[in-house]
Amino acid sequence: MSRVVPTYHQRIAQEKRALILAAATALFLELGYDRTSLARVAERSGVSRATLFKQFPSKAALFDAMVSESWSTADEEELPPAGDIAAGLGIIGRRYAELLGRAQMTDLFRIVIAELPRFPELANAQFSHGKLPYFESVRGYLLAEHEAGTVRVDDVDLAATQFLGMISNYVFWPTLLVPGWEVSAERVAQVVDEAVRTMAARYAAAGPGPSVDD
Structure with a gap:
């Protein structure tokens, strides 16, 4: 089966997504779900808040993505x-x-x-x-x-x-x-x-x- 090779921008988006999910997981474990804000996740992952909100408009959406990824x-x-x-x-x-x-x-x-x-x-x-x-x-x-x-x-x-x-x-x-x-x-x-x-x-x-x- 042939695979679609991601474009440069798609690859960058995937890499940022992985950073965000890793940072969110670490913060949820460290601080708990309630005390973890999207702003903290953006800071820990090294991406802008705009980038994070574009992919995950809410904390619930971020957690759902963690589940699907896992x-x-x-x-x-x-x-x-x-x-x-x-x-x-x-x-x-x-x-x-x-x-x-x-x-x-x-x-x-x-x-x-x-x-x-x-x-x-x-x-x-x-x-x-x-x-x-x-x-x-x-x-x-x-x-x-x-x-x-x-x-x-x-x-x-x-x-x-x-x-x-x-x-x-x-x-x-x-x-x-x-x-x-x-x-x-x-x-x-x-x-x-x-x-x-x-x-x-x-x-x-x-x-x-x-x-x-x-």
Whole structure:
């Protein structure tokens, strides 16, 4: 697939956007959402207020952009085609683990959890603009496999939750609670492979399906 090469001005705008989002994240963690003003973000990021307001007219819009950025996948990859549940879930699982391993994802959750009592709308934004669209994409993949006859899934919502939970409960959630929690790349791969095997054994239409190692 050919890519559109950004122009000079587009590239500069993207670089400034990245600076703004990084500065906003740092300030939200340092000062809290309420005490962080757009003026502070502009100063910390080194861009003019006019530039910041042009891209983000409100603090809510800035936070929504942080959510979308944190949950975006590299090059917005398409879901794998239906037909091989082990291979497909392997791809999705590795992408999910990579997504959860980003520092910006951990930062996002810390901001939401810290500010939830005073700003429940942040949690709503995180769910509706981040987690839910990602969940729906996994749900859509499992539904496609079900319709293709590869798996038999009566409750697609539950199956998608099971798969993502098996990965996030080991590689992500402890990072918010346990200081210094780190998971090696080898361990992450093992966690994903075991989640795939479990799903294939539970839902494959004709036995456990091919091994993820094949």
